[in-house]
Amino acid sequence: ETGVTQSPTHLIKTRGQQVTLRCSSQSGHNTVSWYQQALGQGPQFIFQYYREEENGRGNFPPRFSGLQFPNYSSELNVNALELDDSALYLCASSSPSQGSKNIQYFGAGTRLSVL
Amino acid sequence: AQSVTQPDIHITVSEGASLELRCNYSYGATPYLFWYVQSPGQGLQLLLKYFSGDTLVQGIKGFEAEFKRSQSSFNLRKPSVHWSDAAEYFCAVGSNTGGFKTIFGAGTRLFVKA
Numbered sequence: 730e731t732g733v734t735q736s737p738t739h740l741i742k743t744r745g746q747q748v749t750l751r752c753s754s755q756s757g758h759n760t761v762s763w764y765q766q767a768l769g770q771g772p773q774f775i776f777q778y779y780r781e782e783e784n785g786r787g788n789f790p791p792r793f794s795g796l797q798f799p800n801y802s803s804e805l806n807v808n809a810l811e812l813d814d815s816a817l818y819l820c821a822s823s824s825p826s827q828g829s830k831n832i833q834y835f836g837a838g839t840r841l842s843v844l
Numbered sequence: 845a846q847s848v849t850q851p852d853i854h855i856t857v858s859e860g861a862s863l864e865l866r867c868n869y870s871y872g873a874t875p876y877l878f879w880y881v882q883s884p885g886q887g888l889q890l891l892l893k894y895f896s897g898d899t900l901v902q903g904i905k906g907f908e909a910e911f912k913r914s915q916s917s918f919n920l921r922k923p924s925v926h927w928s929d930a931a932e933y934f935c936a937v938g939s940n941t942g943g944f945k946t947i948f949g950a951g952t953r954l955f956v957k958a
Contacts, residue, residue, distance in 0.1 A: 733887075760944065762943075762944070762945060762946075764946075769950075769951075770950055770951070771848075771934050771936075771948030771949050771950045771951050772888070772934075772946075772948050773948075774945040774946070774947070776943070777943040777944065777945060779943075784943040784944075785943015785944070785945060786943070787945070819887060819888065821888075821946070823944065832878075832890070832893065832938075833944075833946050834890070835880075835887045835888040835889075836887050837886055837887040838886075838887050840885075
């Protein structure tokens with residue numbers, strides 16, 4: 730149990746719709762990262778938020794956007810959903826007190842299916 | 845560019861047998877290395893991590909991994925596998941480029957036969 734919670738656990742959308750996924754970070758962690766894990770693949774980094782600012786981004790188009798709130802919880806928004814967006818979306822939290830050692834603690838994920 | 849390679853897509857071992865999962869990484873500096881395990885429908889659980897020091901790292905659930913800089917490897921081992929170890933295993937490297945992130949390999953699926 731990492732203390733990172735994600736909602737919802739499962740979601741079904743149709744192509745072209747928009748979706749919002751939510752994440753509550755582990756207590757004391759102010760950095761949240763989002764990953765996309767397609768079936769049969771390892772997780773791919775989408776972006777990271779630190780103190781409500783985007784702090785790095787992977788190779789994902791602008792229709793993937795995020796927010797971090799003052800309580801360090803976070804949202805991942807995806808617009809104009811495509812079939813290839815079907816995946817497990819993982820949230821991970823970490824703390825700068827770890828220095829640059831980047832230990833990330835993952836939630837159980839949200840399974841998104843786009844039909 | 846940083847990358848992680850797990851050469852084996854899947855491995856099958858008998859319960860009680862030893863296990864070694866292979867991992868090779870590409871990273872310009874001293875790497876921070878991790879092994880995570882993912883059971884079906886679950887998130888990722890950290891098994892162990894290497895930052896510096898002793899190259900043999902002990903983790904949870906009886907797992908260990910050995911960092912070999914000369915081979916750019918970080919193989920995961922367990923002396924005796926249990927049926928409950930059946931899962932997907934991911935090797936990963938921590939990167940500070942473009943924000944702190946974890947770069948994962950494609951994973952190795954472990955099957956355990958009775």
